[in-house]
Amino acid sequence: MAREGNLEAPTRHPLDWLSEDFYNEESLNAELERVYDICHGCRRCVSLCQSFPTLFDLVDESDTMEVDGVDKKDYMKVVDQCYLCDLCYMTKCPYTPPHEWNLDFPHLMLRAKAVKFKKGEVLARDKFLSDTDGLGKFAGIPIVTQTVNAVNKSSVARGILENALGVDKKAWLPEFASTKFRSGAKKSANHPVKDGKHTPGKVAIYSTCYVNYNEPGMGHDLLAILDHNEIPYVMVEKEACCGMPKLEQGDLQGVAEKKSHQHSASGQAGQRGLRDPYASSVMHTDVQAGAAADVPRLC
Ligand code: SF4
Ligand code: SF4
Numbered sequence: 537m538a539r540e541g542n543l544e545a546p547t548r549h550p551l552d553w554l555s556e557d558f559y560n561e562e563s564l565n566a567e568l569e570r571v572y573d574i575c576h577g578c579r580r581c582v583s584l585c586q587s588f589p590t591l592f593d594l595v596d597e598s599d600t601m602e603v604d605g606v607d608k609k610d611y612m613k614v615v616d617q618c619y620l621c622d623l624c625y626m627t628k629c630p631y632t633p634p635h636e637w638n639l640d641f642p643h644l645m646l647r648a649k650a651v652k653f654k655k656g657e658v659l660a661r662d663k664f665l666s667d668t669d670g671l672g673k674f675a676g677i678p679i680v681t682q683t684v685n686a687v688n689k690s691s692v693a694r695g696i697l698e699n700a701l702g703v704d705k706k707a708w709l710p711e712f713a714s715t716k717f718r719s720g721a722k723k724s725a726n727h728p729v730k731d732g733k734h735t736p737g738k739v740a741i742y743s744t745c746y747v748n749y750n751e752p753g754m755g756h757d758l759l760a761i762l763d764h765n766e767i768p769y770v771m772v773e774k775e776a777c778c779g780m781p782k783l784e785q786g787d788l789q790g791v792a793e794k795k796s797h798q799h800s801a802s803g804q805a806g807q808r809g810l811r812d813p814y815a816s817s818v819m820h821t822d823v824q825a826g827a828a829a830d831v832p833r834l835c
Contacts, residue, residue: 546625546632551643553788559651568611571644573603574637581624586617587645588624612652618645620784649786658785661701666781672749675712685711710750717743717752718771721759727766739769745777 598605694705
């Protein structure tokens, strides 16, 4: 018998993304309605991101003040605000499996994004801008770097960019670094492993596109801290985009292709769920060799 709230560790069921029903809009809307109704009665996640306030405003401003009063066309407004951080599932929700309500809000948002992607409703602009590896490699070419940075700071060029790609001219854009983190960083530090009691005592660094192309300083800071504390590290031998930008657009096939490419490159067979981009990356070999994975992040 299910207990009130969910006191068990959450169980994550694999995304059934290859089934036909997964992309059936009627079935998706029925599930969105069911989950939105539970969330409307709970409202615990209101402060986490913009998805929940969007949902609750839609409900409160509807004729019935219930989910049945919300136009189904507006369901995607909630989905568009979710950036798949997983916080609601990991930290807040009492109704995640094994609770009988079987509520996995981020997975449902991902399903809705996948349906939108399959319907061809994701803009070419979003596909272009989410190719972080391709953009980073191009913008990392000497002279191109300075040109791209100058263009991004020019109000005239930003106006053109806004008209052409819909990127708000007031939106902050990250600068591209003239030297990539992976080019400028020391590849390893060979201190003896001192404390491997509760951790492996050594670290594999997967820098991410953002640190590699835009914020190399964060990566260098991390290496300096590790070196200062005499913790051995190694940069993963090969690195590629983790697939998160594609995942956020619902391009599940694109993520799967990236994953299979990465695994064949590193000679590993994929065994984990789709939503496991870092684990699926080419750092697999180094991590399996016994190092803890470390990913410099902004938060
Ligand atoms: S997973 Fe989505 S809905 Fe949940 S807290 Fe993160 S952004 Fe919000
Ligand atoms: S995801 Fe769970 S905790 Fe968050 S509002 Fe919905 S039911 Fe409540």
